[in-house]
Amino acid sequence: MTTGIAITRRTDQQQASRIAIFANGQTIYADGEKCDWAYRIAFGAVSLYRVLACGRRQIVSFHLAGEWFGIEQGRRRQFTAEAIGPTGILCANLAADQCPALLPAVLDALWSAREHQLVISRQSSHERVAAFLLEISERTQDKRRFDLPMPRADIADYLGLTIESVSRAVTRLKCSNAIRLVGPRGIEILDRDRLRSFCD
Amino acid sequence: MTTGIAITRRTDQQQASRIAIFANGQTIYADGEKCDWAYRIAFGAVSLYRVLACGRRQIVSFHLAGEWFGIEQGRRRQFTAEAIGPTGILCANLAADQCPALLPAVLDALWSAREHQLVISRQSSHERVAAFLLEISERTQDKRRFDLPMPRADIADYLGLTIESVSRAVTRLKCSNAIRLVGPRGIEILDRDRLRSFCD
DNA sequence: CGTATTATTGAAAGCTGTCAAAGCTCGTGG
DNA sequence: CCACGAGCTTTGACAGCTTTCAATAATACG
Structure with missing residues (x-):
């Protein structure tokens, strides 16, 4: 900066x-x-x-x-x-x-931006966090066990929530046995269907 | 655009x-x-x-x-x-x-989608509606006096609000003398700066 | 091992959603 | 031309959820 x-x-x-x-x-x-x-x-x-x-x-x-x-x-x-x-x-x-790869990349970005619009426009904090974890999961190597690259503050600013709401949502997902936490950054998806059931 | x-x-x-x-x-x-x-x-x-x-x-x-x-x-x-x-x-x-116009059109769409993300992710109902009116204003012929093409339900579904919240926000903008209503669809912007001050 | 940073938890306040009812528009038909 | 009615919009009251403020707990790093 x-x-x-x-x-x-x-x-x-x-x-x-x-x-x-x-x-x-x-x-x-x-x-x-x-x-x-x-x-x-x-x-x-x-x-x-x-x-x-x-x-x-x-x-x-x-x-x-x-x-x-x-x-x-x-x-x-x-x-x-x-x-x-x-x-x-x-x-x-x-x-x-x-660089002919640019148009497809922009189309991908537009696609992602609009999917994200669906997440942040109306859904509850639990829905947003669940959708976020699934989104990151789909974009990483190991889709079951991964580390979040960013802190809670970044997740909050991405999902339009506060740090506290993100934390509460994560706790709730953990208590429902949909995910397991390995330290603050480590996420293991225990029940993908249940996690998905939190979305919309 | x-x-x-x-x-x-x-x-x-x-x-x-x-x-x-x-x-x-x-x-x-x-x-x-x-x-x-x-x-x-x-x-x-x-x-x-x-x-x-x-x-x-x-x-x-x-x-x-x-x-x-x-x-x-x-x-x-x-x-x-x-x-x-x-x-x-x-x-x-x-x-x-x-059609070489496609890439610029997609870039425009991505630009708009992300600006819209800023509006819907965190802002209050008044901020969202004020931003929406300014957005439509910028995209129509007469930027001061125009008719909304869509009903309240569409605005609500676009801004991630309910019809009632949109209505309350419009009423509040009207009472602050930022806008004037000409029937449910007609909008006249009386004080663009004040309307802008409602955004973020 | 201690400290700063980050994350979680708790309680109260504020805002939007939901439900309900009344008011307003506008097209239709008498 | 006016009255009617359906649909849309506005307004009100209350509940629910998120934010805010505050404190505690856990983690990372020197």
Whole structure:
């Protein structure tokens, strides 16, 4: 988030063939910047967010290893992109003709964004957290046992809840034996159908 | 957002294509169908929604005259598209090489979807309704005085609220002299800054 | 091993949802 | 032209859920 980091950041990105490494909390690009590059995650995770005038931070999407983000041709950055934990990032030129993978990636992003709209627009805290765990599960290697890359605060800002509500929902899912917790970050899905039954 | 110039240009190119007319409430395509075409609205309005297992209907986007919708290459339809009032629709082939306007349209849709995420994820009912009125205002001809194409139920399903909450919020905006109502559908923005101050 | 950070739990307040009823619009038909 | 009625909108009261505020517990890290 500091200016000093931002300066070195740009320099690293110019070497487009290499992987740029970002530390936890480091900004990859900021809200309002020019859109020079698209990005793909080699390892780690990234959150896209905006801090609203009232001080609330809303995360609009998480991106995990192998996924694209930052495709925003011909505009200023709509959100800030920030690394969650140590994260390796590949840069690609934004010109569509040089990268035919862009359109499918944008269609995927639109698909995901709209599915997420369904989750956050009306559902209860338990439904949202259950849907979130299933979503992350589907996007990781081991779909039964995985570690959440982000803290509760990030989950809360993504689901439109408070940290406390997320915590209470997790506890409730745990008590219903749908999941098991392995420390605060470790999640084991014990009963996927039951977890799914919490959604909508 | 598609510009007026872009609309005219496309229309000239596609004079051969027919306009399909849909009545109020008529389905243009349904959730789960094959994605054969992309669509552009000549006049009227369209809502994209899904009915969840619990019976709730969530509208993920509204589309007004001149706007694209239904670009979902290589998948089944994610949502149902329905006409709001009498609506004229132009069909276009989904192949990207035949229509270079598709990528910008998808980027616009992603942009809008994520802005909408900010509105529905956390904001109060007043904030949501104020943001909604400003959004529609920006997308219509007369930005100060316009008619909402959709009933309260559609607004509620779009904002993740109930009809009653939408009504209460509109009343509150009216009482604060930010807007004036001209019948249930007619909106006149009296104080845009005040209306904006309700958002976040 | 101690401390700072993060997560959980508890109690009360506030806001939206639900249920119920009344008011308003507008098209239809007398 | 007016009265009627169906549908939509507004308003009210209460319950339920999430937020807020506060404190405790667990974890991570030096």
